[in-house]
Amino acid sequence: MFSFPLAAEDGGRLWLRFPEAGNATVVAKDKHPSVELARRELAAAWRGVPVELRIDRKLAGLKDGYRIAGGSDRVTVSAPKAVGVLYGAYHLLRIQETGERSADLYIEETPRFDLRILNHWDNLDGSIERGYAGRSLWRWDELPGVLSPRYEQYARANASVGINATVLNNVNAAPGILTTEYLLKVKALADVFRPYGIRVFLSVNFASPRHLGGLADADPLNPAVAAWWKAKAKEIYALIPDFGGFFVKANSEGQSGPQDYGRTHADGANMIAAALAPHGGIVMWRAFVYAPESDDRAGQAYDEFMPLDGQFADNVIIQIKNGPVDFQPREPFSPLFGAMRHTAEMIEFQITQEYLGHSHHLVYLAPLFKETLDADTYCEDEGSTVAKVTDGTLRPMARAGKNPVSAIAGVANTGDDVNWTGHHFAQSNWYAFGRLAWDPSLSSEQIADEWLRMTFSGDEDFVAPVKDMMLTSRETCVDYMMPLGLHHIFYFHHHYGPQPWGFVEGMRPDWTPPYYHKAGPDGVGFDRGATGSGTVSQYFPPLDALYGGAQTCPEEYLLWFHHLPWDFRMKDGLTLWDALCYRYDAGVQSVREFQKVWDRVEEHVDARRFAHVQSKLKLQAVNAQLWKDACLLYFQTFSGQPIPYDIERPVHELDSLLQY
Ligand code: BDP
Numbered sequence: 001m002f003s004f005p006l007a008a009e010d011g012g013r014l015w016l017r018f019p020e021a022g023n024a025t026v027v028a029k030d031k032h033p034s035v036e037l038a039r040r041e042l043a044a045a046w047r048g049v050p051v052e053l054r055i056d057r058k059l060a061g062l063k064d065g066y067r068i069a070g071g072s073d074r075v076t077v078s079a080p081k082a083v084g085v086l087y088g089a090y091h092l093l094r095i096q097e098t099g100e101r102s103a104d105l106y107i108e109e110t111p112r113f114d115l116r117i118l119n120h121w122d123n124l125d126g127s128i129e130r131g132y133a134g135r136s137l138w139r140w141d142e143l144p145g146v147l148s149p150r151y152e153q154y155a156r157a158n159a160s161v162g163i164n165a166t167v168l169n170n171v172n173a174a175p176g177i178l179t180t181e182y183l184l185k186v187k188a189l190a191d192v193f194r195p196y197g198i199r200v201f202l203s204v205n206f207a208s209p210r211h212l213g214g215l216a217d218a219d220p221l222n223p224a225v226a227a228w229w230k231a232k233a234k235e236i237y238a239l240i241p242d243f244g245g246f247f248v249k250a251n252s253e254g255q256s257g258p259q260d261y262g263r264t265h266a267d268g269a270n271m272i273a274a275a276l277a278p279h280g281g282i283v284m285w286r287a288f289v290y291a292p293e294s295d296d297r298a299g300q301a302y303d304e305f306m307p308l309d310g311q312f313a314d315n316v317i318i319q320i321k322n323g324p325v326d327f328q329p330r331e332p333f334s335p336l337f338g339a340m341r342h343t344a345e346m347i348e349f350q351i352t353q354e355y356l357g358h359s360h361h362l363v364y365l366a367p368l369f370k371e372t373l374d375a376d377t378y379c380e381d382e383g384s385t386v387a388k389v390t391d392g393t394l395r396p397m398a399r400a401g402k403n404p405v406s407a408i409a410g411v412a413n414t415g416d417d418v419n420w421t422g423h424h425f426a427q428s429n430w431y432a433f434g435r436l437a438w439d440p441s442l443s444s445e446q447i448a449d450e451w452l453r454m455t456f457s458g459d460e461d462f463v464a465p466v467k468d469m470m471l472t473s474r475e476t477c478v479d480y481m482m483p484l485g486l487h488h489i490f491y492f493h494h495h496y497g498p499q500p501w502g503f504v505e506g507m508r509p510d511w512t513p514p515y516y517h518k519a520g521p522d523g524v525g526f527d528r529g530a531t532g533s534g535t536v537s538q539y540f541p542p543l544d545a546l547y548g549g550a551q552t553c554p555e556e557y558l559l560w561f562h563h564l565p566w567d568f569r570m571k572d573g574l575t576l577w578d579a580l581c582y583r584y585d586a587g588v589q590s591v592r593e594f595q596k597v598w599d600r601v602e603e604h605v606d607a608r609r610f611a612h613v614q615s616k617l618k619l620q621a622v623n624a625q626l627w628k629d630a631c632l633l634y635f636q637t638f639s640g641q642p643i644p645y646d647i648e649r650p651v652h653e654l655d656s657l658l659q660y
Contacts, residue, residue: 117201413426
């Protein structure tokens with residue numbers, strides 16, 4: 001049967017495509033910009049029974065959430081806050097687009113985290129640190145006078161998945177963001193975002209009082225410094241009454257901080273927090289700290305922050321990366337989660353794929369996010385997951401009645417590319433972050449299913465195989481890049497390709513791969529046990545013992561915690577060397593399968609997006625082969641053993657790779 005080809009799509013509409021126009025009556029009594037947006041969205045796309053939207057303060061327990069109740073003749077969306085009505089409208093549309101049953105509905109949703117934040121690493125010159133989808137969305141040179149239509153589209157996309165906060169600028173913050181000139185630009189963005197329920201935060205440079213205020217220092221105990229921050233906060237809140245607060249990276253990777261003046265992180269965070277407190281703002285203070293002197297970077301955040309537990313002000317939250325090193329394809333969770341019993345903690349993920357193939361590799365990150373959120377810290381009883389430690393369920397400060405907000409953040413993967421994220425499938429990671437920030441108990445599968453149906457097609461012949469591909473893609477990436485607990489063996493500058501041999505004269509050792517894999521004739525891996533750095537003891541029992549034993553350690557973390565001989569016996573009887581070879585090869589084979597999966601679903605995808613993803617998969621296959629060859633040929637110089645003869649042979653020469 002002849003069928004017309006699907007109309008070309010550029011991906012710009014994300015998961016909000018709504019191919020068919022709405023035809024239903026939508027009524028709303030409350031006059032509020034967010035409710036009006038909800039009404040407009042439903043009027044444009046809802047094709048069911050009439051909908052009534054209403055704000056109902058009695059439902060306060062739902063927080064930002066909503067109730068959807070419906071029968072055969074009408075649906076009511078009610079929420080305690082106007083933005084909840086908007087979230088409810090998007091839920092209704094999601095039900096329609098994903099083909100879920102919509103008759104006899106009764107749904108109550110409450111978000112698990114209060115603040116669901118995107119962190120933009122956008123610089124004031126329009127570049128994006130670790131951004132792979134073009135330049136910054138924020139046109140600082142045109143603001144505040146010219147408002148790109150993309151600002152509203154951005155806010156809408158975020159609201160549709162429940163994201164309600166954005167840190168506009170790079171955590172390596174330029175002081176200039178706090179000048180009045182820039183604050184007026186920030187205000188213009190905040191005004192566009194507000195009806196979508198999005199609050200604006202800024203990353204700030206700790207030395208701002210010196211750079212902008214002409215002060216001699218930025219010492220947190222200097223009253224003139226504290227006064228400068230107070231005045232700055234007042235200026236901001238006069239412009240942006242619902243401003244969220246500041247995000248601070250201090251004494252990390254060359255950024256200034258309180259330690260420059262012999263003060264602690266708590267001194268610094270509390271001084272800035274005091275400036276924000278009268279206005280209801282918060283400080284998100286980074287725990288991402290490490291220094292070259294230490295013999296184990298993975299243990300440093302814990303060592304530096306644990307002694308400060310209990311010293312932070314109520315409106316400070318310590319922001320901790322998911323793993324103890326740096327957004328690797330796989331890391332165990334950071335041992336700081338749950339360890340600071342008297343300090344609010346939040347998690348930071350990276351949505352942008354700095355270490356997972358940039359916007360060239362198809363890697364669906366929900367399984368990575370969930371692996372950490374679901375991880376049991378054992379900080380109290382069994383079941384003290386990272387999600388529960390950070391969402392307020394278990395957090396001791398909440399019990400003490402101090403009631404700080406709970407928060408979760410992801411480093412954004414957006415840019416000014418037409419499709420927002422470079423790779424069409426990278427949109428799913430933005431989507432998944434939002435959905436999990438709302439409800440971390442959702443499964444990776446459900447999220448992939450929703451996203452595929454809304455973004456591409458609901459045809460089962462398309463959804464089933466492509467969903468499978470998405471669900472295995474993160475493990476595949478781990479396999480061809482760094483299986484069995486290997487980490488940080490990236491090329492130094494771009495963090496894209498392999499450079500396990502990487503050593504640059506004069507470079508900090510903790511920025512070179514050999515520091516992390518420690519390969520030699522005696523074996524491979526980082527000993528973090530009693531005979532090594534000992535940092536495995538930062539985990540609560542029973543994890544310290546479990547991870548600390550080479551026989552008990554889960555194999556996916558084996559070389560993270562142990563340095564083992566090449567002939568170490570794995571659980572299935574293979575030697576470590578052979579196991580490593582098979583893993584790398586499995587990763588390569590899996591990408592080759594992805595190519596077949598994608599080619600087979602061609603008829604379900606418009607030609608433009610099909611070809612784009614197809615060409616990215618080719619590149620991913622080439623890169624996976626390169627990773628396998630580079631790592632195996634290099635490690636083979638130490639193992640001295642053959643690559644098992646039943647797997648495909650390398651196609652590169654080590655000597656030529658070493659030129660990279
Ligand atoms: C690393 C990035 C670097 C960031 C840093 C951070 O390579 O560009 O500035 O993290 O999170 O992953 O501060």
